[in-house]
Amino acid sequence: MSTIHVDVVSAEESIFSGEARFVALPGEVGELGIYPRHTPLISRIKAGSVRIELADGREEFIFVAGGILEVQPNRVTVLSDTAVRGKDLDEEKANEARRAAEDALKNAKSEIELAKAKSELAVMAAQLAALRKYRSKKWSD
Incomplete structure (x- = not known):
């Protein structure tokens, strides 16, 4: 093959x-x-x-x-x-980072801060989704 x-x-x-x-x-x-x-x-x-x-x-x-x-x-x-x-993804750390990004989004004082917070939030949401997918499929190490 x-x-x-x-x-x-x-x-x-x-x-x-x-x-x-x-x-x-x-x-x-x-x-x-x-x-x-x-x-x-x-x-x-x-x-x-x-x-x-x-x-x-x-x-x-x-x-x-x-x-x-x-x-x-x-x-x-x-x-x-x-x-x-x-196998190295950490759900607790990802959830903490997602919460921090949500707080940053709420407290953004400029367009740059807002864009950065949105980007971080999207990455953390993708990481949590990837972690759930990894666990559900029982991927090999």
Whole structure:
């Protein structure tokens, strides 16, 4: 079976590097599915779940807070400021951050503060949704 090399990189570290049969992730205008020999493309991605079907059939799950996707026929690269393995997602921390973003939204005194708070709130909502999805699917580690 044909595979494609996948790299998921955050600002701090390489989160995943390996061979996959398929990659699904949240494109800016909808869900993207990438198979080996995919047409080259560069796209922005939004906050959400990256699902990687490994060569052996297991699945890897990673939350990204948006970023850039580059696809070449034999390689997928996901660059994100923040990327967290599904098994490392912390619901309590995400809920705290969501509450802080809600407070910041209520107390915003400028358009910039308002935009930043809205962005943070959207990322935290996506992270909580990704966590629920990860738990419901019982993704492999």
